[in-house]
Each structure stands twice: as structure tokens, then as C-alpha cells.
Amino acid sequence: MTSLSGLPAQPIQFHPPVSSLRWGVRAIGGRFNRARWASVGLTQALFFGLCWLSWNGRPLLSFDFAHQRVHLLGAIYGPQDLLLLAGLLMAGALALFLASALSGRVFCGFVCPQSVYTGVFLGVEQWVMGTPGQRRQRARSGQHLQSAARQALTWGLWGGMSLALGWTFTAYFSSGPDLARRTLAGAMGPVELGACLGYALFAFLQAGLLREKVCQHMCPYARFQGVMGNEHTQVVSYDQRRGEPRANVLRAPLSRLAGPAGQAAPAAPAAPAAQALPAAGACVDCGLCVQVCPAGIDIRQGAQYECISCGLCIDACDRVMLSARQPTGLIRFANSLGTGWRDTLAQARVRGHALALLLALLGVGWTVAQRVPLQLEVLRDRAVLSRPNRDGSVDNVYRLHLQNYDVRAHAFTVQLREAGPLQLLPTAPIDVPASGERSVAVTVRLPAAAAAEAQGASTPVLPLQLAVVAEQAPALQRQQATRFLLPR
Ligand code: SF4
Ligand code: SF4
Numbered sequence: 001m002t003s004l005s006g007l008p009a010q011p012i013q014f015h016p017p018v019s020s021l022r023w024g025v026r027a028i029g030g031r032f033n034r035a036r037w038a039s040v041g042l043t044q045a046l047f048f049g050l051c052w053l054s055w056n057g058r059p060l061l062s063f064d065f066a067h068q069r070v071h072l073l074g075a076i077y078g079p080q081d082l083l084l085l086a087g088l089l090m091a092g093a094l095a096l097f098l099a100s101a102l103s104g105r106v107f108c109g110f111v112c113p114q115s116v117y118t119g120v121f122l123g124v125e126q127w128v129m130g131t132p133g134q135r136r137q138r139a140r141s142g143q144h145l146q147s148a149a150r151q152a153l154t155w156g157l158w159g160g161m162s163l164a165l166g167w168t169f170t171a172y173f174s175s176g177p178d179l180a181r182r183t184l185a186g187a188m189g190p191v192e193l194g195a196c197l198g199y200a201l202f203a204f205l206q207a208g209l210l211r212e213k214v215c216q217h218m219c220p221y222a223r224f225q226g227v228m229g230n231e232h233t234q235v236v237s238y239d240q241r242r243g244e245p246r247a248n249v250l251r252a253p254l255s256r257l258a259g260p261a262g263q264a265a266p267a268a269p270a271a272p273a274a275q276a277l278p279a280a281g282a283c284v285d286c287g288l289c290v291q292v293c294p295a296g297i298d299i300r301q302g303a304q305y306e307c308i309s310c311g312l313c314i315d316a317c318d319r320v321m322l323s324a325r326q327p328t329g330l331i332r333f334a335n336s337l338g339t340g341w342r343d344t345l346a347q348a349r350v351r352g353h354a355l356a357l358l359l360a361l362l363g364v365g366w367t368v369a370q371r372v373p374l375q376l377e378v379l380r381d382r383a384v385l386s387r388p389n390r391d392g393s394v395d396n397v398y399r400l401h402l403q404n405y406d407v408r409a410h411a412f413t414v415q416l417r418e419a420g421p422l423q424l425l426p427t428a429p430i431d432v433p434a435s436g437e438r439s440v441a442v443t444v445r446l447p448a449a450a451a452a453e454a455q456g457a458s459t460p461v462l463p464l465q466l467a468v469v470a471e472q473a474p475a476l477q478r479q480q481a482t483r484f485l486l487p488r
Contacts, residue, residue: 023132026291030315052176059175091360098353100228104235109310117207166200247280289313373405376478392448404432417465421450460486
């Protein structure tokens with residue numbers, strides 16, 4: 001695969017040859033930066049907010065491993081719903097494939113928690129430590145004590161943020177209000193404490209210290225996402241035909257361009273110089289696209305697997321181009337064929353991924369609609385397989401185990417189905433609380449006349465179905481096949 005510029009794609013490099021990360025990443029304003037922060041706001045609002053919300057008196061989202069229950073949007077799911085989880089995971093994977101076929105690692109740049117947390121941690125670092133230029137200046141002027149104090153403050157804030165992340169993560173295994181109560185009372189269990197501190201340490205290492213190295217060397221998706229795109233995929237690309245030969249004569253005046261994120265760039269000082277160098281390309285070699293890159297790469301070298309498609313280099317370069325009174329888009333989302341989004345969307349693989357995603361979502365929706373929140377397990381009494389009575393009838397005893405995954409309590413009636421001459425001895429309705437379970441023994445009888453007829457049968461077994469039906473909601477029912485054993 002080649003880049004838009006015609007340069008061949010770069011082989012995997014474990015140490016990017018150009019990196020601006022020693023002094024941190026420079027902040028830049030622009031549409032992609034705004035989109036990134038909107039994604040950060042949305043994902044973090046969901047993460048920090050959902051564990052506090054409830055639905056019909058139950059957590060909106062909670063993973064109750066102790067009772068093998070997942071609470072989601074007012075419904076209760078158990079181990080029997082693993083198929084649903086598989087469907088959701090498949091839909092998520094297909095959405096990732098679709099995004100990769102459309103636009104490379106765009107998921108990494110805007111949604112992946114690693115990018116989101118790294119962005120937040122970098123923002124805090126820049127707020128405390130200053131811009132890369134200020135940090136470099138401080139180092140040159142020997143203000144090491146001040147740098148160390150700022151570094152300690154940064155780490156302290158990162159630690160606090162990591163603990164908040166770890167605590168919130170742990171709250172999803174009970175609920176926010178419940179965990180808050182127990183935290184304030186000093187009654188967090190050892191498992192909860194371990195989960196909280198473990199996740200906090202994980203976040204600190206991943207987002208604070210390792211940052212882009214996670215995306216480059218640890219994430220498996222980074223390794224295989226390249227095969228999901230092709231020459232039609234729109235990836236962040238540098239237009240070499242327009243940009244080269246780059247001319248750094250404008251570096252001095254343009255060094256003023258990278259003001260604080262979101263500020264308007266100064267008026268264009270570059271146009272006269274550009275006219276004086278008619279052979280020069282549009283790139284003024286200011287290096288701003290490299291300084292803002294969270295992956296520490298130079299996109300002008302062609303497509304690189306480290307690029308997470310965050311678009312910050314586009315924001316940076318557009319700002320430079322506007323200041324130089326040049327058309328924007330020297331760096332932009334483009335494919336190596338130079339064709340537009342219509343061509344990308346028309347790809348068979350894009351349509352195939354979209355269709356498969358739609359089918360997976362429909363499958364999940366259908367499974368949810370058809371789901372019966374009740375489990376029934378029928379176990380034979382192993383102590384007495386078959387019990388002959390004095391009147392000639394024969395009894396078999398079964399243990400019914402009911403698990404009610406509904407949010408309401410129910411009384412269940414036991415029924416015998418497809419059982420021929422077999423009869424169910426009177427059994428009281430079984431009361432099962434919401435999200436609870438209960439076991440009861442029931443007896444099935446073969447009357448004396450039928451038992452006498454069955455004597456000497458080649459197969460001393462009769463098939464039957466045992467069913468339980470909710471009295472107030474007949475649609476809530478389950479049945480299970482089992483066997484009635486005759487005495488030998
Ligand atoms: S090259 Fe551009 S799009 Fe890619 S990671 Fe760096 S800043 Fe983001
Ligand atoms: S930001 Fe644009 S003009 Fe500046 S070095 Fe990068 S590509 Fe060239």
C-alpha cells in the first residue's frame with residue numbers, strides 16, 4: 001500500500017525516527033481536537049455516571065459476579081445469556097472492522113479508552129508542566145528543582161485521577177451508592193480494594209507513563225488493523241505532490257502560530273516569502289504536525305501503523321496553511337487513489353461489514369425480544385430411582401431448580417406435559433423472588449393399571465415433560481424433558 005503522496009508505506013518501526021514526545025505533546029485547537037474532547041466528555045460522563053443510576057430500584061448497569069447476574073437497563077441476565085454477550089461482542093468487532101475499512105485506526109484516535117485517558121493525562125501534564133517549549137526552556141536554564149516539583153504535582157494529580165478511575169470501575173460490581181456507603185464506612189472488601197487499586201495502577205501506567213507505547217507495541221489491534229484497509233481506505237495522509245519540496249525559510253515567522261489551543265492564529269506573514277520561492281512546495285517545514293502528534297511520528301514520511309488517525313496533525317497543518325494564505329488540506333483524510341468517500345463507501349468489504357453488523361444487531365435484538373427470564377433445571381432423585389407403592393402404582397421423584405431472572409417475584413405452577421398415563425401429585429405453587437432461585441421436589445405417579453401394563457416392556461422408561469408457568473404471566477414459562485423409570 002502506498003500513501004497519497006506516492007511514498008511506499010513504511011515498515012514497522014519500533015522506535016519512530018522522529019519524535020516530539022521528549023518534551024511532551026503540544027496542544028492544538030481545531031475541529032479534530034474538538035471532536036476528540038467531545039468524545040472524552042461523552043465517554044467519561046457515561047463511565048463516571050452510569051454506576052450511580054438505577055432503574056426500578058436496581059442498578060442500571062452492574063456486574064454481580066457473586067450471584068452470577070448482570071443488571072442492564074432494568075433487565076437481569078445470567079449465564080444462560082452468554083449467547084447474547086457473544087452477539088454483542090461480534091457486533092462490536094464488526095463495527096471495528098467497518099471503521100477500519102473506512103478510515104483506518106479512527107476508533108483508536110477518538111473512542112479507545114487508552115487514547116481517551118492518555119489525552120486527559122496529557123492535558124493535566126501540560127497544565128502543570130507547561131508547553132513543550134516552556135519545559136525545554138526550564139531545562140536549559142537549570143530550573144531543575146522547579147521541574148521536579150511540577151513533575152511531582154503532575155504525578156500526584158495522575159494518582160488521584162487513577163484512583164477515581166479505579167474506584168468507579170469497582171463500583172460496577174455492586175453500585176455507586178452502595179460502594180460509596182461502604183467506602184465511607186471503611187467496609188470495602190479485600191477483593192474490591194484489590195480491584196480498585198489494581199485498576200488505578202493499570203490506568204497510571206497505561207495512560208501516564210506508557211501512553212503511545214501501548215498503542216504501538218502492546219495493542220493487538222494495531223498489528224492486524226492494517227489488513228482491514230486497502231487503497232480505498234481514507235487515512236490521514238500528507239499530500240507530498242503539493243507539499244514538496246518543503247521550505248523551512250518560513251519557520252521563524254510561523255513559530256508564532258502555535259498559540260494555546262483554540263486561539264486564532266496570527267495573520268499571515270508567510271505569503272510574500274512563499275512568492276519569493278516559486279519552486280517551494282506548500283509545506284513550510286514548521287514541524288507543528290510532528291509536535292502535536294500523540295504518537296510522536298512524522299506523517300510526512302508516509303502511512304505508518306503508529307498513526308491513530310486522531311487528526312491533530314490536520315488541525316495543526318490547516319492552521320499553518322490558513323496563516324500562509326494557502327488552501328487547507330495539505331494533510332487530510334485521503335486514500336492512495338485520490339478518490340473520495342463515495343468510492344470508499346462503495347467497496348465490497350465496507351458493504352459486507354455493514355451488512356454483517358446489521359445482521360448481528362438484528363440477531364441481538366431478536367434474542368432480547370424472545371428471551372424468557374426464567375431457567376428450569378430438572379434433576380432426578382438419585383437416591384430412589386423408582387418407588388413402587390402398595391397399590392401397584394409407581395412413583396418417581398424429581399427436583400426442580402428455578403432461577404427467576406425477572407425483576408418481579410412470581411408464583412409458578414408445575415405442569416406435566418406429553419406424559420401419557422403419568423400423573424403429577426398435587427404440588428403447591430412455587431414462590432420465587434425477583435432475581436432469586438428455589439428448589440422443590442415433585443412426585444410423578446404411574447397409576448397401578450398403567451404400571452401393570454408396562455411391566456415387561458422392552459424399555460422400562462417413559463418420556464415426559466415437566467413445565468413451570470408463572471401464574472400471573474403465562475408467557476413466563478419453561479419446560480424440560482426427562483424420563484420416568486419403571487422398576488426392573
Ligand atoms: S500522524 Fe496525525 S493523525 Fe496520526 S497519530 Fe499523529 S497526529 Fe494523529
Ligand atoms: S504542519 Fe504542515 S506545513 Fe508544518 S511541517 Fe507539517 S505539513 Fe509542513
